[in-house]
Amino acid sequence: MSAYATQRHSPASFSSPASTTLFRRLTWEGTVPLEIRVDSKELPANSNRGLEVYFIQAARVTYLPLLIPEIKRFLLDVVFDEDAARLLKEEDWWFESEEGNLLKWHWPVGLIYDNHTTLLSSQSGASSSAKSAAAVPLRLILHLASPPTDKLLLSPSAESCKQAFMGQLKEADFIRWGNTKRMTGLRKQEQDGIWEGIKEHNFDDYWRVASKVTPTTTPGRPSSPPVQSATSTLHARPPSADPQGAPDRDGAYVVRSVPVRLYLPEGPVIQDLAPPLLEDGSPNTLSDFLSLHLPLLFPAPSSSTQAPRNLAYALIQGVLAPPEAELAWLGACMSGADGWVNICIGLLREPGGR
Amino acid sequence: MLSSATLTRSQFQQACKAFIAKYSRSTSSDFIEGRLHGWSWAEHPTAPGFGFMSRLVLLSWSDTASEPDLDAGEVGVAEVTDDAARSLPVSSEALTCYQTVVFSPTYQVPAFYFQIHDSKGSPLALREVPKTSLLFGHAIPPCDTTSFGMTPQESTFPVLSQGEHPTLGTPSWYMHPCGMPSAMGGLAAEMTAEDAGGSEEDATLRWLEAWFMVLGNLVDLRV
Structure with a gap:
């Protein structure tokens, strides 16, 4: 983290299409280890108890209901006998973490994993920090019956998951542009295609459609300042007035707001408008955004004091995100497949731990 | 004045509190006011600014089947219509509907969320929701x-x-708020003209009343 803080990249260095594609590919290929075991009290009679644990390296962009066919195949092949298999009803299956936290089937698996990591950071006695937990499998308990209908959305299925996913994409579209024309303008075939990309984990299929709704990072952003110029000339110049080339109307820095949600270990999910540029025309950074919404955890720097010590850290796609990351760039390159930048906030244990 | 198609979170909170103050003590059975009773404000236990309005309403199974393909037996009353339905005991089953009006941070308008439970406490599946008296089937x-x-x-x-x-x-189930900003835009513009000179609190209250009017086209808000 300290290396990031001292070595500031030139803002334009990330804006070439190749680096955009690279980060999108890295985000897409991210995986998390899961260790899944059936609740021992619910194992049907005659189950093979020695082998009831299943490990998956799951894509961050997938969803629990999409993993169920694979888990079911394993259970039928190895654990359950035929009588038990006949009684299985996957629509009643639900997951909780080993610590007893219910897992939401309509959240991307990567968000579930990161949220669990940061949740542990807030619980006393938990020894794991973000770093040491990084490669540890998330231990899931699979229950075969009686989902808690007061806490989890009903009727998990691949079809429900698709509808939840499309709804998130549409909300992200509205957040960015103030309307949902890009999403509603997709043909049925394209809407089905983007979901097939998730189900089959096919980067090209997904991005063939996603590129029509996701902001671009090229050509150079309207605000990118020449390094040597005086600060006074950079300020208060609206993007549309930029004389150097026509502003890209699909550009990451001209959206109304970046789709961002903050997940605290406890408490509601915080969602507020996150404009790509601040009022003075400079890019809105992760640090700006966090100190605006969580000033106690991320104190705003002031001129009179040294850089204040953050009491928390931000995980995006499992990565400890540098404070100077620009929201617009995060929105174009590090958002989940559903279009949202999910920021999980964990608490730092040791003082000075950043 | 408030001519906006949307509200900020703090305007939403202000409007709700004014709305509750105006209608909570009213016992009028007036056609309009009779639909706006019973709301109270709930804060989030730890996060200020995330409060919402809620109320509990008793519903019944609707006595007209709104869909031709209702699954027989699933609800009991589904396959019959009109007079026959009223004589069935199951149609008098009380359903509990927990309604909330909460700020949608995406669309920047209030959103109507609800859950319905049957007399055994089980949540209703979506196919059953149109068979209740909550939604106006014709709308x-x-x-x-x-x-x-x-x-x-x-x-x-x-x-x-x-x-x-x-x-x-x-x-929860929720009515999608995505069409609300455009619906409210036109209404808000008209209200602005009438509101000239009023306080912002009055304006946000009237905005929320207009929102309930729009919602009332789809949802039966009678208590």
């Missing part, structure tokens, strides 16, 4: 209904679907 276009959402046949996105309650995180 809702023909829909393709899955277990997750009701989508008008000519549309690609649902009008009613499942979702996490924005403050509570609990499973």
Whole structure:
């Protein structure tokens, strides 16, 4: 983290299409280890108890209901006998973490994993920090019956998951542009295609459609300042007035707001408008955004004091995100497949731990 | 003045509190006011600014079947209509509907979330929701209904679907607020002219009353 803080990249260095594609590919290929075991009290009679644990390296962009066919195949092949298999009803299956936290089937698996990591950071006695937990499998308990209908959305299925996913994409579209024309303008075939990309984990299929709704990072952003110029000339110049080339109307820095949600270990999910540029025309950074919404955890720097010590850290796609990351760039390159930048906030244990 | 098609979170909070103050003590059975009783404000236990309005309403099974293809036996009353339905004991089963009006941070308008439970405490599945007295069947276009959402046949996105309650995180049904900003834009512009000279609190209150009027086209708000 300290290396990031001292070595500031030139803002334009990330804006070439190749680096955009690279980060999108890295985000897409991210995986998390899961260790899944059936609740021992619910194992049907005659189950093979020695082998009831299943490990998956799951894509961050997938969803629990999409993993169920694979888990079911394993259970039928190895654990359950035929009588038990006949009684299985996957629509009643639900997951909780080993610590007893219910897992939401309509959240991307990567968000579930990161949220669990940061949740542990807030619980006393938990020894794991973000770093040491990084490669540890998330231990899931699979229950075969009686989902808690007061806490989890009903009727998990691949079809429900698709509808939840499309709804998130549409909300992200509205957040960015103030309307949902890009999403509603997709043909049925394209809407089905983007979901097939998730189900089959096919980067090209997904991005063939996603590129029509996701902001671009090229050509150079309207605000990118020449390094040597005086600060006074950079300020208060609206993007549309930029004389150097026509502003890209699909550009990451001209959206109304970046789709961002903050997940605290406890408490509601915080969602507020996150404009790509601040009022003075400079890019809105992760640090700006966090100190605006969580000033106690991320104190705003002031001129009179040294850089204040953050009491928390931000995980995006499992990565400890540098404070100077620009929201617009995060929105174009590090958002989940559903279009949202999910920021999980964990608490730092040791003082000075950043 | 408030001419906006949308509200900020703090305007939403201000409007709700004024709304509750105006209607909570009223016992009028007036056609309009009779629909606006019973709301109270709930804060989030730890996060200020995430409060919402809620109320509990008793519903019944609707006595007219709104869909031709209702599954016989699933609800008991589904396959019969009109007079026959009223004589069935199951149609008098009381359903509990927990309604909330909560700020949608995406669309920047209030959103109507609800859950319905039967007399045994089980949550209703989406296919059962149109069979209750909550929604005006005639106001809702023909829909393709899955277990997750009701989508008008000519549309690609649902009008009613499942979702996490924005403050509570609990499973709920909600009317999609995406059409609200445009519906409210026209109304708000007209209200502005009438409102000239009033306080912002009055303006946000009138904004919320107009929102309830729009919602009332789809949802039976009678207590």
